[in-house]
Each structure stands twice: as structure tokens, then as C-alpha cells.
Amino acid sequence: MRGSVLLLVGLFLVAAVIFVAIQKPPPPVTETLGPAPPPRPLQADAEGYYEPGYQFTVAGRRFTRLTLHPETFLTFTRSGTRHEAGCVDPVIRTERVQLRCDLERVGTVMIDGRFLSRFATTRLDSPVLSVFVTIRNQRGETVYSARDTFTWHPPQ
Numbered sequence: 001m002r003g004s005v006l007l008l009v010g011l012f013l014v015a016a017v018i019f020v021a022i023q024k025p026p027p028p029v030t031e032t033l034g035p036a037p038p039p040r041p042l043q044a045d046a047e048g049y050y051e052p053g054y055q056f057t058v059a060g061r062r063f064t065r066l067t068l069h070p071e072t073f074l075t076f077t078r079s080g081t082r083h084e085a086g087c088v089d090p091v092i093r094t095e096r097v098q099l100r101c102d103l104e105r106v107g108t109v110m111i112d113g114r115f116l117s118r119f120a121t122t123r124l125d126s127p128v129l130s131v132f133v134t135i136r137n138q139r140g141e142t143v144y145s146a147r148d149t150f151t152w153h154p155p156q
Helices: 002-021
Strands: 048-052 060-071 075-078 082-088 097-103 107-115 127-137 141-154
Touching: 048 127, 060 097, 075 097, 097 127
Parallel strands: none
Antiparallel strands: 048 060, 048 141, 060 075, 075 082, 082 097, 097 107, 107 127, 127 141
16 A cells, blocks of 8 residues: 555656646746936037136137037137137047147147046036147247136037
8 A cells, every 4th residue: 555655646746747847937027117218418519618717818819618519619709809710620529628729810729638527517617628728829839838627508
């Protein structure tokens, strides 16, 4: 009798293993998330202009702003008149800004710097760009050289 009980228990165990093996596993539980938030805009791509923390004058023209997008140029003013200097082959990346701009009757303005904030800011009083500004006259002599920080402003 003992042998038949063991045989019966063995058959029951084999049947249980076969039953468990052929069962489908439950589908994995997945959370449904809402749409992903839009990526934050980068400061390097922000349209608008940058004002220097220190306004200086070269050849009677005051440096008032730097514009990177949609076009890259520097703005100087003289007696209320705006003079813009276009920039040749600007390098504007998230980690670096490098510009070379020619200002008529003054010379060449070179700007080399970096963004202090990777993402575009809404704080208009916070410096977001740190650069080294060098201005050389038409003879190649350095007439201005300094480090400065710039604040960003949306387009007007």
C-alpha cells in the first residue's frame, strides 16, 4: 500500500509541475505615463540679445549689446545712432561662444567665452554669459581687452 501512495503522490507532483509549466505568465504591468514634457530650450539657442555688465566706449562708440540669434552681431551706439557689426563664422555651442566681428572705422572685435547656464533662463537680472572681449584697431593694436558677464533679454 505504501508503494501505491508514493506512486500517487509522485503522479500528483508530476501533474502539478506540468500544469504550472503550461500556464501563461501574467502580462507585465506597465505604467502609462502622460506625454513627455518638452525639452527645455538651451541658452545657446535662445533668441534675444545680451547686455554687458560693463558698458565701455571705443572710438566714441559705446558697446551696448550682443545678439546671437537669429543673426549674430554686436551693437554699438554713438550720439543715439546704432552701429551694428556683423560677425564672420560665429561659433555658438552650449559650451563655447567665439565671435569675430568687424566694426567699420574701428577695427575687429573678438569675443571668446562660455555660457554660465546651459538652459535658457527667465531671470533677466542673472548673468548667463561670461566672455573675454578684445578689440583691435585697424593697425592690429589692442585698444580694449577685458572679461565681462552678460545678461539675456528676450527679443523686442
